[in-house]
Amino acid sequence: MLLGRKQKDASAQTSAETVSLYYASDVHGSERCWRKFLGAGRFYGVQALIMGGDLTGKAIVPIEKRPDGSFTTTFIGETRSGTSEVELDDLLQAIRFNGMYPWLAPADEIARLRDDASARSALLEETMVAELQRWIDLADERMAEYGIDIYVMPGNDDPWACDAVIELACHVQACDDRVVRVGPHEMISCGYANPTPWNSPRELDEDALYARYRMLADQLEDPGTAIFNLHVPPYDSGLDTANEMNPDLTLRYVGGQPRPIPVGSHAVRQIIEEVQPLLALHGHIHESRGEVQIGRTLALNTGSEYNSGHIHGAVVTLSGTTVRKHQFVVG
Amino acid sequence: MSEAEAVPEVGKSGLFARTATGLVRGVPPRSSLIINFIPGHPTQTMVAVLLFALAVGAGGNPFLAILIVIPMSLAFSYAFGLLTQMIPRSGGDYMLVSRVMHPSIGWMSVFCMTTAGLLSNAFFGLAVMTAGIIPLCVAIGLIADWPGLVLWAQHAATSKGWLIFFGLAMFAFSGVIQLWGWRTLLRIQNVFFWMVTASLGIVTIVSLFQSKAHFESKFNSFSQHFTHKPDAYAGTIAAAAKAGVAVHPSFSLTATIPMVAVFATTAIFSYWSTFVGGELRQASTMKTARNMALGGVIPLIIVAICTAVFFKTFGSDFLRAANGGGLPTAIQVPGTPFFYLSGISVGSAAYTFVIFLLYIVFWPLITYISSLQQTRAIFAMSFDGVLPKGVTRVNRYGCPWLALLIAMLMSSVVFIYAVFDQTGFFIVLAYALLVQLIAMGLVGLAGVLAPKLRPDLYRASTSQKTVAGVPLVSIAGIGALATGAFVWWAYLHYDALGTNANIGKLLAWTVGPAILGFVLYFLVAMIRRGQGVNVELAYREIPPE
Numbered sequence: 001m002l003l004g005r006k007q008k009d010a011s012a013q014t015s016a017e018t019v020s021l022y023y024a025s026d027v028h029g030s031e032r033c034w035r036k037f038l039g040a041g042r043f044y045g046v047q048a049l050i051m052g053g054d055l056t057g058k059a060i061v062p063i064e065k066r067p068d069g070s071f072t073t074t075f076i077g078e079t080r081s082g083t084s085e086v087e088l089d090d091l092l093q094a095i096r097f098n099g100m101y102p103w104l105a106p107a108d109e110i111a112r113l114r115d116d117a118s119a120r121s122a123l124l125e126e127t128m129v130a131e132l133q134r135w136i137d138l139a140d141e142r143m144a145e146y147g148i149d150i151y152v153m154p155g156n157d158d159p160w161a162c163d164a165v166i167e168l169a170c171h172v173q174a175c176d177d178r179v180v181r182v183g184p185h186e187m188i189s190c191g192y193a194n195p196t197p198w199n200s201p202r203e204l205d206e207d208a209l210y211a212r213y214r215m216l217a218d219q220l221e222d223p224g225t226a227i228f229n230l231h232v233p234p235y236d237s238g239l240d241t242a243n244e245m246n247p248d249l250t251l252r253y254v255g256g257q258p259r260p261i262p263v264g265s266h267a268v269r270q271i272i273e274e275v276q277p278l279l280a281l282h283g284h285i286h287e288s289r290g291e292v293q294i295g296r297t298l299a300l301n302t303g304s305e306y307n308s309g310h311i312h313g314a315v316v317t318l319s320g321t322t323v324r325k326h327q328f329v330v331g
Numbered sequence: 332m333s334e335a336e337a338v339p340e341v342g343k344s345g346l347f348a349r350t351a352t353g354l355v356r357g358v359p360p361r362s363s364l365i366i367n368f369i370p371g372h373p374t375q376t377m378v379a380v381l382l383f384a385l386a387v388g389a390g391g392n393p394f395l396a397i398l399i400v401i402p403m404s405l406a407f408s409y410a411f412g413l414l415t416q417m418i419p420r421s422g423g424d425y426m427l428v429s430r431v432m433h434p435s436i437g438w439m440s441v442f443c444m445t446t447a448g449l450l451s452n453a454f455f456g457l458a459v460m461t462a463g464i465i466p467l468c469v470a471i472g473l474i475a476d477w478p479g480l481v482l483w484a485q486h487a488a489t490s491k492g493w494l495i496f497f498g499l500a501m502f503a504f505s506g507v508i509q510l511w512g513w514r515t516l517l518r519i520q521n522v523f524f525w526m527v528t529a530s531l532g533i534v535t536i537v538s539l540f541q542s543k544a545h546f547e548s549k550f551n552s553f554s555q556h557f558t559h560k561p562d563a564y565a566g567t568i569a570a571a572a573k574a575g576v577a578v579h580p581s582f583s584l585t586a587t588i589p590m591v592a593v594f595a596t597t598a599i600f601s602y603w604s605t606f607v608g609g610e611l612r613q614a615s616t617m618k619t620a621r622n623m624a625l626g627g628v629i630p631l632i633i634v635a636i637c638t639a640v641f642f643k644t645f646g647s648d649f650l651r652a653a654n655g656g657g658l659p660t661a662i663q664v665p666g667t668p669f670f671y672l673s674g675i676s677v678g679s680a681a682y683t684f685v686i687f688l689l690y691i692v693f694w695p696l697i698t699y700i701s702s703l704q705q706t707r708a709i710f711a712m713s714f715d716g717v718l719p720k721g722v723t724r725v726n727r728y729g730c731p732w733l734a735l736l737i738a739m740l741m742s743s744v745v746f747i748y749a750v751f752d753q754t755g756f757f758i759v760l761a762y763a764l765l766v767q768l769i770a771m772g773l774v775g776l777a778g779v780l781a782p783k784l785r786p787d788l789y790r791a792s793t794s795q796k797t798v799a800g801v802p803l804v805s806i807a808g809i810g811a812l813a814t815g816a817f818v819w820w821a822y823l824h825y826d827a828l829g830t831n832a833n834i835g836k837l838l839a840w841t842v843g844p845a846i847l848g849f850v851l852y853f854l855v856a857m858i859r860r861g862q863g864v865n866v867e868l869a870y871r872e873i874p875p876e
Contacts, residue, residue: 032787035875043873076793077616090790097791098615142876241725307615308418309788310430311873327865331873 017319019183021048024313025231025283026155026304029057029099029128033311034135036331041148043331044315048182049148050175052283052302053155053191053231055135056128056162060101062110063091071104098307101127129161136169144171151175151182155231155283156193156202175229177212179219182227185278185318188216189229193284194265197245210267217275224296225321226277233264233282234272234294239301240264241288272297279316279323289328298323305330360618362517363604365524367626369700370600371404372524373633374531374693378462378668380597381638382654383757387827388590389576389651390583396590397598397635403591403817404599404627406810407771410778411602412620413794413804417781419614423606424770425708431777431785434867435852440770441708442848445741446840447767448704452742453749454759455701456498459694460487462666464497467687469664470671474553475680488665491750498746505698506739512728516699523696530689534673535637538644546644546676553675557661568648571657578648578655589828592821596764598634599771599814601627603700606707617793637669645672698742705738706731761830765822766841772815778808 022040027033034055041049063073071088072081076098080091095102103123105113113120136152143150152169153176154162166174173180175189192202194209204212213230220226233239244261263285272280272294280299289303289312303312311331317324384393414427424444429437465488472480487493508519547564554563572578580586602623641650652658653667664671670690674683709722710731724733749759782789782802789795789802796803822830830837856866 032791032875036873038876039873043871044868077618078793093787094791094795097787138876305420308420309791315868327869329868329871331871 017317017324019048019185020044020046020315020317021050021182022046022313022315023050023052023229023281023300024302024311025052025281026054026286026306027051027099027311028054028157028304028306029096029101029131030306030309030311031096031131031135032309033099033306035138036311037313038139038142038150040311040313040331041143041150042146044329046315047149049143049150050182050187050227050229050281051150051152052229052281053153054157054283054304055132055152055154056158057099057101057131058157060103060124060127061095062113063088063102063104064107064110065104066106097309101131103127125159125161128159129165132162132165136165136172140169140171149173149182151180151187151189151229153189153191153229153231154202155191156196156200158191159201177216179216183318185225185227186220186222187227187229188213188220190216191231193232194267196263197247206265206267209265210270213267213271217271220275223275223277225318226275226279227318228272228275228277228280228297230265230268230271230280230282232268232284233288233301234269234280234292234299235264235266236262237264237269237292237294237299239282239288239290239292239299240285242285269294272299278318278321281314291326291328298326300326300328302328360622362521363607363619364622364626365521366604366607366700366703367408367601367623368630369520369524369697370603371598371627371630372527372693372697373630373637374527374690375697376594376597376630376634377531377637377641378666378690379458379757379760380593381634382650382667384590384593385647385651386576386654387593387825388586388588390580391586391588391590392582393590393594393638394635395584396587396594397631397638399587399591400594400598401628401631402810403595403814404601404631405624406775406807406814407599408601408623408627409620409803409807410771410775410811411605412623413792413796413807414774414778414781415602415605416615416617416619416794417785417788417792417804419619422707422710423704424774427605428770428773428777431781432773434869435849436773438848438852439845440773440848442844442851443766443773443841444770445705445708446844447763447770448701448738449742449745450749450759450763450766450840451701452502452698453746454763455694455698456501456742456746457494457749457759459501459691460494460497462668463687463691463694466664466666466668466671467683467691470668470674471680471683471687473557473662473664474674474678474683476556494750495747498750499743501695501698502739502743502746505695505702506735508695509699509702509735510726510728510730510732512726512730515728520696520699523692526689527693527696530670530686530693531633531637533689534669534686535640537673537677538640541644541676543644543646546646546672549676549678550672553678554659554662558659560659563659563662564649566659567657568646568652569657570659571652571655574656576652576655576657578652578657580651589821589825592818592825592828594631594634595814595818596760598631599627599818600767601625601630603703606703615793620794641669641672644676702735702738702742705741706734709734709737755829758829761822761828762837762840765819765830765837766844768815768818769841769845772812775808775811775815778804778811780808781805 022044024037027037037049037051061073061075063071065071070083072079075095082088092102113123139150151173152166166172175187176191180187190212192204192209192212194206195203217223240262242263276295277297280297282299282301283304285301286304288301291298291300300314302314305312313331314326314328316326418427418430420426425437425441428440465484468480468484472478472484509516550564551562555561560566568578670683670686709718722733726732781804794804798806822828859866
């Protein structure tokens with residue numbers, strides 16, 4: 001920081017750079033953020049891109065399409081209607097920009113799905129997978145051309161059907177639940193989270209989570225230079241502050257006010273403290289962007305602002321056993 | 332997990348939403364409306380601005396002036412509101428300007444806005460004594476016939492020590508109430524807001540049902556005790572006229588123009604919720620801009636109504652005369668506040684005291700609202716990597732206490748400077764206005780350029796409204812720029828406004844921060860580059876693949 005402490009490793013700037021990477025997480029269906037993520041490789045001049053999970057969106061916006069070609073929908077509190085292809089295209093882009101999926105259908109079909117939870121759920125999954133496939137295809141094509149390594153894992157919010165799409169990619173490397181190499185550095189990744197009030201697809205209790213992390217960490221040859229790409233941040237680290245929720249997904253008030261509490265994972269904290277990797281990368285808690293030193297490990301949560309079209313990330317340069325420099329960026 | 336976006340439960344708002352992690356933001360639309368309403372609260376205008384406007388615009392029509400200010404206020408509300416809908420993040424002008432144009436412009440803006448905030452806080456620190464405690468003590472002392480209270484108030488009015496004591500105490504109070512987080516703060520805010528509103532509401536309703544003859548009679552009876560003269564009401568008007576005050580001016584459109592500038596001094600700031608844009612519920616919807624617009628227009632309508640009622644009951648000639656120094660010396664109260672005249676009319680010290688208690692909380696309330704800008708801007712700049720991460724520390728209730736402490740300490744320094752520099756009471760406010768207008772103008776410029784410079788962001792937002800094919804945000808931006816230029820011109824042109832007496836000082840407090848911000852940005856970027864960090868990258872938009 002200019003007005004804060006000097007970077008501890010300023011003297012190491014002359015040492016050899018081993019890898020530079022760009023990390024981001026929680027794009028939640030925002031196509032613009034995904035395309036910016038792919039653009040970040042050349043923009044920041046890094047060798048590797050790491051996506052830390054929560055790729056898919058949370059909602060479908062049904063657009064009523066009429067036989068005469070006109071359409072209407074309610075989007076961000078407003079009715080949007082039109083008759084031309086240009087207007088429709090603008091609407092589709094706006095929906096995708098905000099991390100949601102457009103779905104064009106006649107009024108009776110929309111009404112049918114509104115009353116049929118299982119059909120709605122199937123449509124959501126089908127749409128998410130199709131959109132993700134499009135994203136991954138784009139990444140395969142562009143990153144292979146640029147020669148930039150790209151690592152992608154699903155997060156706790158992503159349905160299981162996403163895994164196959166990532167696994168079958170050509171250039172994109174699926175990294176969840178395994179050890180991969182980012183340059184000379186080993187990286188373990190895990191998209192699971194500790195339990196949330198939303199009961200999202202990938203949640204484990206702390207013991208099971210720790211066992212999973214431990215199993216991965218035990219495979220590392222050189223833990224001191226490793227990267228931990230764990231979706232959920234460590235407990236009570238300042239990277240995991242969110243307001244407490246009730247099981248019914250309402251805010252919990254204590255003394256008449258919402259209570260910010262640490263909601264990160266004890267297991268993540270424990271594994272970082274025990275293994276002391278070089279770098280720990282996290283997402284999950286969007287408004288808890290920040291950094292913290294846990295022993296010798298630099299832990300980062302890049303946060304997320306996906307629905308404004310800005311991608312939050314961090315550019316990190318590693319140099320052997322040290323983090324040579326790191327910088328939060330909003331692209 | 333978390334983040335606040337418009338993803339409601341299944342079926343609501345027509346969305347098919349799955350169960351996924353999400354969080355509710357803290358500030359509901361009603362509270363954001365109040366946040367926007369407070370900077371232009373009619374009580375402030377009635378206490379600190381109305382009589383000054385009548386004095387500088389002799390012959391001007393205050394109602395016409397208010398009517399002209401309404402579109403000026405709307406221009407800023409819509410420029411800020413529509414941009415906030417596009418970029419619903421905390422940080423206000425800094426976030427909007429830096430994201431739409433360039434961070435160096437954002438720095439210019441935030442330096443101007445912060446200077447304005449500090450000057451405004453200094454004004455509020457002065458006002459709590461000058462327009463609050465002193466006139467109240469004199470008024471109650473006179474109405475209740477407690478000469479000791481009058482003497483103390485007269486002493487305190489000339490004492491820098493008392494001025495500083497009460498000003499700093501108010502800063503401390505305004506800071507402390509923020510430490511318990513939004514929930515408690517919004518409760519306090521809403522209670523204070525309704526107290527202040529009630530003070531003006533009660534006085535206006537009481538005055539509405541009292542005749543001018545009644546007030547004349549009560550005033551004459553009250554003043555006879557001190558002056559031993561039977562008709563002080565007519566005497567006040569005659570004395571002011573003799574002293575050259577235009578108590579019965581004929582209408583002049585030219586004289587209305589400086590009045591517009593004076594009313595604008597407190598009435599074009601209905602955009603304050605932009606500073607907590609990241610904490611607003613439904614921030615991406617049109618409610619954001621609409622709440623800002625309503626927060627600007629409603630106070631002006633109330634000011635017009637209250638002015639009409641006060642003119643009817645107290646007499647516009649009497650108000651001009653009293654403000655022009657026509658009141659007998661023995662019963663003069665600084666600023667001739669409305670609660671004093673109403674207290675005389677009701678003839679009750681208790682009534683005056685209650686009205687005062689309701690009114691006085693306005694100053695800590697407005698100080699807290701003003702400090703939102705400084706704390707949130709410090710917060711945003713820290714996240715962008717140009718201030719130490721340490722200043723983003725929040726306490727267990729989510730209050731950025733260190734940023735708040737820094738803001739309050741800076742406010743205290745500027746306030747103490749204003750006390751010792753003896754910068755005029757209204758001049759401090761005028762400087763705050765003019766430097767703030769630079770930042771507001773930059774936001775206006777961002778509004779003009781946003782559809783061109785950030786087309787994707789614009790097209791994906793609810794700000795995509797047009798009038799005759801021209802984006803509303805650009806029209807609002809042009810209106811904001813024109814308003815800023817007009818008010819600057821007025822303050823440089825009219826000697827009665829007092830700001831052109833010392834041009835060097837004026838420029839130092841206004842253009843100075845803009846230049847400083849611009850230069851410092853590049854200095855910071857250069858130093859950070861030497862540390863291996865390219866600050867420009869922190870903001871630069873990645874070209875999407």
